[in-house]
Amino acid sequence: MDDYVITVLSNIAMISFIALSAYLLLITGEISFGQQAYFGLSAYAAGAATTMFALPIWAGILIGACVAGFVAMAVGALTLRLSGLYFSISTLAFAEMVRLILLIVQVQVEVDGEMVGPDGANGFHDIRWMFERNISLTEFMLFIYGLLALVLIALLLVERSRLGSVFRMLGSDDLLTEMQGLNTVRYRILAAGMAGAVAGVGGALYAHFTTYVEPQFFNVMLGVHALAYGLIGGLGTAFGPLIGVAIDVGFLEAVRFIQGYRMIVFGGLVAVLLIFMPRGILDEERVHRLKTLFSRWSHARAQGR
Amino acid sequence: MLELRGLSKHFGGVKAVDELDITVDEGEIFGLIGPNGSGKSTTINLICGVYEETAGTVRFREELMNGKQPHQRLRAGIARTFQNIRLFPNLTVWQNLWVARNSPQDLAAQGFLSRWFGATRRTRREIAELLEFADLEHKGDELASNLAFGEQRRLEFARAAAARPKLLLLDEPAAGMNRQEIHDLSGRIRRMRDSGVTILLVEHVMELVMGVAERIAVLNFGQKIASGTPGDVQRNRAVQEAYLGTSESDSPPVDTGD
Numbered sequence: 001m002d003d004y005v006i007t008v009l010s011n012i013a014m015i016s017f018i019a020l021s022a023y024l025l026l027i028t029g030e031i032s033f034g035q036q037a038y039f040g041l042s043a044y045a046a047g048a049a050t051t052m053f054a055l056p057i058w059a060g061i062l063i064g065a066c067v068a069g070f071v072a073m074a075v076g077a078l079t080l081r082l083s084g085l086y087f088s089i090s091t092l093a094f095a096e097m098v099r100l101i102l103l104i105v106q107v108q109v110e111v112d113g114e115m116v117g118p119d120g121a122n123g124f125h126d127i128r129w130m131f132e133r134n135i136s137l138t139e140f141m142l143f144i145y146g147l148l149a150l151v152l153i154a155l156l157l158v159e160r161s162r163l164g165s166v167f168r169m170l171g172s173d174d175l176l177t178e179m180q181g182l183n184t185v186r187y188r189i190l191a192a193g194m195a196g197a198v199a200g201v202g203g204a205l206y207a208h209f210t211t212y213v214e215p216q217f218f219n220v221m222l223g224v225h226a227l228a229y230g231l232i233g234g235l236g237t238a239f240g241p242l243i244g245v246a247i248d249v250g251f252l253e254a255v256r257f258i259q260g261y262r263m264i265v266f267g268g269l270v271a272v273l274l275i276f277m278p279r280g281i282l283d284e285e286r287v288h289r290l291k292t293l294f295s296r297w298s299h300a301r302a303q304g305r
Numbered sequence: 306m307l308e309l310r311g312l313s314k315h316f317g318g319v320k321a322v323d324e325l326d327i328t329v330d331e332g333e334i335f336g337l338i339g340p341n342g343s344g345k346s347t348t349i350n351l352i353c354g355v356y357e358e359t360a361g362t363v364r365f366r367e368e369l370m371n372g373k374q375p376h377q378r379l380r381a382g383i384a385r386t387f388q389n390i391r392l393f394p395n396l397t398v399w400q401n402l403w404v405a406r407n408s409p410q411d412l413a414a415q416g417f418l419s420r421w422f423g424a425t426r427r428t429r430r431e432i433a434e435l436l437e438f439a440d441l442e443h444k445g446d447e448l449a450s451n452l453a454f455g456e457q458r459r460l461e462f463a464r465a466a467a468a469r470p471k472l473l474l475l476d477e478p479a480a481g482m483n484r485q486e487i488h489d490l491s492g493r494i495r496r497m498r499d500s501g502v503t504i505l506l507v508e509h510v511m512e513l514v515m516g517v518a519e520r521i522a523v524l525n526f527g528q529k530i531a532s533g534t535p536g537d538v539q540r541n542r543a544v545q546e547a548y549l550g551t552s553e554s555d556s557p558p559v560d561t562g563d
Contacts, residue, residue, distance in 0.1 A: 161422045165404045169393050175355065176391045181379035181407030181468060284395040288448050 006137045010209055012249045013144045017202025018222065019229035019241035020155060024195040026230045028188065029171035030083075033223045034075075034091030035199045037098040038068035040218030042200030043207035044102060044118055047127040050208070051116040052109050057129050057208060061147075064204035065197040072196020076189045083174075095223060102215040123214030127207050144205050151198055155238040158194075167191055168284075199226075228270050234282030243281060306331040306503050307352070307472055312361035313527075314347050321347040323527040325361070329472070334494065334504045336518030336535070338511075340547055344527040345507040346388060349474050352505075353385050354378045365472065380409055382471035386461045386478055388507075394450035398441055401449050401464055402432050408469035432467070438493070439463035455486055462493060472503045479510040491517045515539070523547065 001009075021035045042064030049060035079090045108117040118124045130140050158164045166187050169177040178184045207213045229244030247269070252262045277283060307329040314322040322344040329335045337345050350356045352363055354375040363370040370378055393401055403424065411428075412420065419425045424432070436442050439459040444452065449460060458478065465473055475494070479487050487510060494517050498504055508514045514521065515535045522532040525547040531538055538544055 157422070162404060163421055165393075165396055165400050168395050169404060172393050172395055173391060175375070176387075176393070178375045179353065179379060179385065180405050180464075181376045182404075183374070183376050285448065285450075288397070292446065 001138065003137060006141050008249065008253055010137070010141045010144055012245055013141070013148045014202050014206045014209065015225070015229075015249055016148055016242050016245045017151065017205070018199045018226040019233075019245050020151065020238060021195045021199035021202070022223070022226035023230035023235065023238065023241040024155070024167070024191060024198065026227070027171050027235055028167045028191045029174070030188075031088045031227060032091040032195070033088050033220060033227065034093075034095030035195065035226050036218040036220070036222040037095035038072050038196040038199040039203035039206070039222065040102060040213070040215065041071060041098060042068040042203035043213045043218075044105075044124060045200075046204030047124050047207040047213065048107075048117065050129045051127055052107075052111065054111070060129070060208070061201060061204040064207075065200035068200025068203065069193045069197030072199075073189050073193035075196075076192025080185060080188060092220060092223070095218070095220065099215045099218055102218075121215070123212060123216075124207070125212050127211045127213070129208050131211065140209060144209065147201060147205065151201060152238055152242070155198075159238060163187075163190075228266070231280050232270060232273055234277075234280030234286070236279070236282045236284040236287030240280050240282045306366060307505070308362075308364040309348070309352070310362045310364070312348070312351060312363065313359045314344075314351055314356055315359045320527045322351065322524075325524075325527070325529055327522055327529065327532075329503060329505055331503055332498065332501070333519050334498050334506060334517050336514040336521035337505060337507045337524065338509070338514055338521060338538075339524035342526075343524040343547075345524055346476055347527075348524070349385060349476050349505075349507055352378075352474060353383050376407075379468055379470075380407065382408075382469075383474065384465040384468040384470035384472075385474035386465050386476055388476040388480060390454075390457045390461055392449040392457055392460060392464075394448065396449060397445065398436070398447050398449055398452065398460055399432060399445040401460060402435050402467045403428070405464045405467040406431075406469075410469060435463045435467055438466065438496075440489075454481065458482070458486075459493075462490075466497060466502075470502055472505065473497060475504065475506045475508070477508055477510075478506070479508060479513045482510075487513050 018035050018039045021038065022032060025032045025035070045067040046060035046064030049055045049063045050057055055063075075091070075094055079087055082090055102118065103121050105118045106120045108115045108119060114126070116126055166177065166182060169180070169182075170184060170187060170191070174184055225248065229248065230241040231244070232247060233242060233244030234240030248266055252265060273280065307327070309325050309327045312322060312325040313320065325344075325348065327337075337348065339345050347356065351358050352370075354370070354373055354377075358371065365378070365381060365383060368381065370381070373381070393404070396404070406428065414427070415425065419428075433442075436445055439462060441456060441459060441463065444456060449457065452460060462478065479490055482490065491513060494504060494506070506514060506518055518535060520533065521535055521538045523530050523538055523541070523544050530543045530547060531541040533541070
């Protein structure tokens, strides 16, 4: 594989984290335009951990995900009373605040004779953990996919669990959820925290894969794309947003004649899907039908033996 | 069991519920009737905490409920159904019952893992019993949105039962039902009561209320105008006037979609 293919494949996986993050909030009925903030916060936090404090990468990822998760919980608690459009705007405002703050944060320390750390508008350079250890792009890509698989399995387990049902309940009827004896406030904050942490894992990986991050990358278009992936791929299962990412970053990027028109094709795709499949390709109804088919099939096979 | 004292809810100048006093005793089926817009649904919403009262108190088993969140009231033992069916359409019938099991008794019986990730054998058995109670034995794996109207009503009833309530508020459970379904519903309401649940029934369908309720209170314009046994209420002159109109009153009851 050449470096270009590896980069595209790695991008698919890293963007998948933020798509899953936006998806987690979408199923609880909230549209966040601000998940890029947690991706960015974690990229900075994880980068700082491995460069300025010489921590191993797993610690960096853990710290990044925790920072993102706790900030997301705090923001979730503050925006609890907002819903619909007001909630969306507040998430966007918060994400822009984070981006603008990162633009002015300059905390550099000297490590081995070089200055490292966030450097305001110049971004955060030399997050070289991967190169210092002679880890190849391919190996790091496999590492990214390994973590993505872990996060995906965790989310699929959550979806099967009662917690997954509670998240979907919040998405369809908040008051009715409260009427089941469930403290909706607690679950909304929990969902926000989980979504923040998932985006954080992606951000931490991104910082170490590219070795360089700048606030400009975490602009609102990243958040809008993250939302669109879930809406394209479907809100019925955590595989949905991954399909969305694969369609956008994989297919549209790979097909040469679309290049230059990618955003037009992508926008059109979102519009068409919103009209004909408002909850995406793999929506709840289709996922349920697939599950029924599968359980009948496996049942028939077990009887055939 | 349930004591409403001077309970009022005003929306701007409209007194939806006005100085209401009602006492429901443990183990009875209590009917609450009245013309459209008389404040019946508002009363239910006040009891289960959807609305905050303008004045007055709600006491449940001697405990003051004012200021408590709906989820706290459910855990105290107040469950309800809705006039216009409210289910979780994206969840299966089974899941709709699973997520409703939040009584302190059920929460205490399960550890963290079995509560969130797997259903214990006992949970499965009890959900199967609820499905049977609602005549939905073979519908467990269907999405709630794919159920027929009557089935959705029965699922709502079973879901309320899944919360192991001590008091069940039924908000017009017979709306849109045919004779046979109403008959089945009265059977189900009696079975609930016989298992120790007190029932507050808000209903338009007189056939149901007069058939199952032991005591009835009649509301009109947010105030209680009569109460007593079904027989007393039917003979009450004020009640007849509220329903049929009086010769001197030319303002018909306002329908607020209540």
